[in-house]
Amino acid sequence: DVEVQTNTPLAQESTTKFQDYTDNLGDKLSVSTDEQGRKTIKFNGSVYILEKDFESNTYSTSDNQYQLTETNKEITFVKKNYNMVLFKTKKNNQPSAS
Secondary structure, three states: OOEEEOOOOOOOHHHOOOEEEEOOOOOEEEEEEOOOOOEEEEEOOEEEEEEEEOOOOEEEEOOOOEEEEEOOOEEEEEEHHHOEEEEEEEOOOOOEEO
16 A cells, blocks of 8 residues: 555656665655656655745645755655654765666
8 A cells, every 4th residue: 555645646657757765774765856846755655745845945745744855965855743854865876767
């Protein structure tokens, strides 16, 4: 079972290219960007759709519970209401496309 955290349907997910990242604990996070600039996150068996926050350089879910911050050097996925970092890794290693 995959839990989807969104009100937006996943259009043509099969043709979407995901970048995979692995943290130092071995957890895997997959990220893709669609034509509308939304980020799709696959993490721990769940799928999250995040919209761009134009006031900052982040993406968050429509319910504002999850946030993705991506820089040239690292990627961080946070559950905001608990201030809990779910995933964080440096981008120095080349991510693989899946």
